[in-house]
Amino acid sequence: MATITLENPVKPDLEEPRPENKKKVSPAIVIGTVVASLVAVLWLIPFAWAAITSLKRETEAAATPITFYPESGFTLDAFVSVLRAGNLPMWTWNSLITSAAITAVTLVISALCGYALSRIDFKGRRMLMTIVIGSIIIPPPVLIIPLFYQMLALNLIDTYWAIILPQVIHPAMVFVLKKFFDQIPRELEEAALMDGAGRIRIFVQIVLPLSRPIMAAVAIFVFIGAWNNFLWPFIATNESTLLTLPVGLQTIESAYGIQYAQNMASALLAAFPLIVVFLFFQRQIIKGVSTTGLAGT
Amino acid sequence: MSSSVIVRGSVASRANNLHGWAFCAPFIFFFLAFLVWPIIHGLIMSFTGQTLTGANSGFVGFANYAEAFSDPDMWSSLGNTLYFTVASTIPLVLVALAMAALVNMGLPAQWLWRLSFFAPFLLASTVVSLFFTWMYNPQLGLFNELLGFVGIGPIPWLNDPSVAMWTIVIATVWWTVGFNFLLYLAAMQNVPAQHYEAASLDGAGRWRQFFSITLPQLGPTTVLIVILQILASLKVFDQIYQITGGGPGGATRSIVQYVFETGFTGYRLGYSAAISFIFFALILLISIGQIFSNRNRSA
Incomplete structure (x- = not known):
């Protein structure tokens, strides 16, 4: 698929501006900045409107005409009610546990296999490689019916296992890792092999330390995907205490009814963790998404 | 087998076969269990009258399609x-x-x-x-x-x-x-x-x-x-x-x-x-x- 054209998994740093752009401020740059600001404001509207609503009292949030600045003042009531109800923290915890497990398992099994496909000349390697790449085509929605049946048969519905197990297979990530390992000079490993080091030791002590950027990129991509996945966890769990954040949020509208301020407070609280993570790791996330993104979708 | 990368002898290649499949085994396990099998099972299912309630009218050929x-x-x-x-x-x-x-x-x-x-x-x-x-x-x-x-x-x-x-x-x-x-x-x-x-x-x-x-x-x-x-x-x-x-x-x-x-x-x-x-x-x-x-x- 798309991945085949992804020649170099590690792209140049996006932060570096073009040298010729360091020239003095031109009218074009001024106009460009104004236009970009307008688009950015447009893009912030849904956040801003959710924030304003969440800071209103329920009665004012549901009153016409709409107010942009609440007459009865801002209040944190909606956030307090949502957090006191306790579901949101619980769902966040479920998301954290399952996404972390999915990311860890995916990284380990994909890196091991990607390494073997890159370095070890074993019988059936080409065939395995073809099957792995070919399977990238399979759209996850095709799997939901048989997977649900399987989880039912294994008695795993309404457990973390049901959420985690089907999400650890990322053939595209195996391929991305393999491409990265291909670029590491072989001499390093051959010297160690001569000295009698085992494959595992070479992988852990030589290859992995050199692979931190790609491992981070894959981890970020897989984690965000797992954290936000809706369809499969929605099918795999019913028990309110086991829902992940996205699935739990889906139930609040029916549970709270027309509590608009609380709905928006919940949505903002749910958005908060990833936005904070993004603010801290902006460079890595952007790099990770642009390097693995083409392969992963 | 001190230089399995260079020497293409039978011992080395046997070791490579073992190592290669062993490294890929964990991935293959999940791959077979939660991707390959569901696809096959789904395909089989599509030719049956399987229901969620457990009732199954059996093989129905291309009737579903x-x-x-x-x-x-x-x-x-x-x-x-x-x-x-x-x-x-x-x-x-x-x-x-x-x-x-x-x-x-x-x-x-x-x-x-x-x-x-x-x-x-x-x-x-x-x-x-x-x-x-x-x-x-x-x-x-x-x-x-x-x-x-x-x-x-x-x-x-x-x-x-x-x-x-x-x-x-x-x-x-x-x-x-x-x-x-x-x-x-x-x-x-x-x-x-x-x-x-x-x-x-x-x-x-x-x-x-x-x-x-x-x-x-x-x-x-x-x-x-x-x-x-x-x-x-x-x-x-x-x-x-x-x-x-x-x-x-x-x-x-x-x-x-x-x-x-x-x-x-x-x-x-x-x-x-x-x-x-x-x-x-x-x-x-x-x-x-x-x-x-x-x-x-x-x-």
């Missing part, structure tokens, strides 16, 4: 999905390109633009749907309020079958355009600076440079983004299910939602599996088409 091809709901869901795919792919590619071209001009505060345009992509679908459902609200919604200021009458975002799909498209563009924007931006920053230097020496302005240097260089990236976007849009489910529930009157129901509903609301797993394989065939056709077009280009 025959039923699907004469099922108006299947066709309307498929039609809605294709409509959404076209209606969402065009803005998702063009807006992303425009955003990236803008930011790549060398604007100040690069991080700010990337944050603003890309941040929505990090949100779960449910968060996006809560935001937009609230803004689309008929009485209390922000959209109709703002449109009222400029004299545009209230738009029945959620209740008019001819509007509802665009309601979904707008939310989708806001949510995911940042991803294509990043891919475009990365591609633009890979265009060698010498190209631009030569062009500006020749007196080419920014527009000229964009259309005669940047855009042609972005050809392969654009093909990739379009294909990936088509494949992603065809799988649409979350935001439709959450914002309109597929309504009004099935006007926005996607094929994945129809698979979901026949399986989990209608309890007909066999029939639902058959529909999902029809959907799979469609995806496969597009993917194969892309692979061939790639091959022709590189040949």
Whole structure:
């Protein structure tokens, strides 16, 4: 698929501006900045409107005409009610546990296999490689019916296992890792092999330390995907205490009814963790998404 | 076997076989258990009358497929999905390109633009749907309020079958355009600076440079983004299910939602599996088409 054209998994740093752009401020740059600001404001509207609503009292949030600045003042009531109800923290915890497990398992099994496909000349390697790449085509929605049946048969519905197990297979990530390992000079490993080091030791002590950027990129991509996945966890769990954040949020509208301020407070609280993570790791996330993104979708 | 990489003796290759498969074993285990087996089982299921209640009328041959091809709901869901795919792919590619071209001009505060345009992509679908459902609200919604200021009458975002799909498209563009924007931006920053230097020496302005240097260089990236976007849009489910529930009157129901509903609301797993394989065939056709077009280009 798309991945085949992804020649170099590690792209140049996006932060570096073009040298010729360091020239003095031109009218074009001024106009460009104004236009970009307008688009950015447009893009912030849904956040801003959710924030304003969440800071209103329920009665004012549901009153016409709409107010942009609440007459009865801002209040944190909606956030307090949502957090006191306790579901949101619980769902966040479920998301954290399952996404972390999915990311860890995916990284380990994909890196091991990607390494073997890159370095070890074993019988059936080409065939395995073809099957792995070919399977990238399979759209996850095709799997939901048989997977649900399987989880039912294994008695795993309404457990973390049901959420985690089907999400650890990322053939595209195996391929991305393999491409990265291909670029590491072989001499390093051959010297160690001569000295009698085992494959595992070479992988852990030589290859992995050199692979931190790609491992981070894959981890970020897989984690965000797992954290936000809706369809499969929605099918795999019913028990309110086991829902992940996205699935739990889906139930609040029916549970709270027309509590608009609380709905928006919940949505903002749910958005908060990833936005904070993004603010801290902006460079890595952007790099990770642009390097693995083409392969992963 | 001290030098298994170099010596191609039988001992070394046997060790390599062992090591290779051992390294891949954990992945293969999960791959077989939770990807290969479900696909095979799904295919088998699609030829049976399997239901969620456990009743199974056994092997029914191609009956499920025959039923699907004469099922108006299947066709309307498929039609809605294709409509959404076209209606969402065009803005998702063009807006992303425009955003990236803008930011790549060398604007100040690069991080700010990337944050603003890309941040929505990090949100779960449910968060996006809560935001937009609230803004689309008929009485209390922000959209109709703002449109009222400029004299545009209230738009029945959620209740008019001819509007509802665009309601979904707008939310989708806001949510995911940042991803294509990043891919475009990365591609633009890979265009060698010498190209631009030569062009500006020749007196080419920014527009000229964009259309005669940047855009042609972005050809392969654009093909990739379009294909990936088509494949992603065809799988649409979350935001439709959450914002309109597929309504009004099935006007926005996607094929994945129809698979979901026949399986989990209608309890007909066999029939639902058959529909999902029809959907799979469609995806496969597009993917194969892309692979061939790639091959022709590189040949």
